[in-house]
Amino acid sequence: MSGGHFDYQQHRISEIADSIEREIRHNEDGMPIFDKPDGWSNHSPEVLDIFKEAVKRLKEATVYAQRIDWYLSGDDGEETLIKKLKEDLEQVKREVKELENNNWYIGVKEPDRK
Numbered sequence: 001m002s003g004g005h006f007d008y009q010q011h012r013i014s015e016i017a018d019s020i021e022r023e024i025r026h027n028e029d030g031m032p033i034f035d036k037p038d039g040w041s042n043h044s045p046e047v048l049d050i051f052k053e054a055v056k057r058l059k060e061a062t063v064y065a066q067r068i069d070w071y072l073s074g075d076d077g078e079e080t081l082i083k084k085l086k087e088d089l090e091q092v093k094r095e096v097k098e099l100e101n102n103n104w105y106i107g108v109k110e111p112d113r114k
Helices: 010-026 045-072 078-101
Strands: none
Touching: 010 045, 045 078
16 A cells, blocks of 8 residues: 555654653652662652553554554555554554553563663
8 A cells, every 4th residue: 555645644643652652661659779770760660650641642642643644645545544544443452451561672682670
């Protein structure tokens, strides 16, 4: 599928979600660190909850933008839009659930904790 109706900008939404995921992973809340490495951050649990909700919503927004892009570009018809949108959103739910079940360390080696 080619798409292009949105000039492929939907990928920027996905990049933002990935960046926030990295921020969640790099958070060292509650750990005493005396020599803070580059990129170290310490966000409150409330802020981390906001970040996690943002990742979910941005992943959903990426799906919506992509599916609508393909529809408006003529790559997908109405039935395909409806069917694939539902399937892709279910996949996002599964991915977010997996992230939650693994403390947001999917596909990333969890840092050594001493």
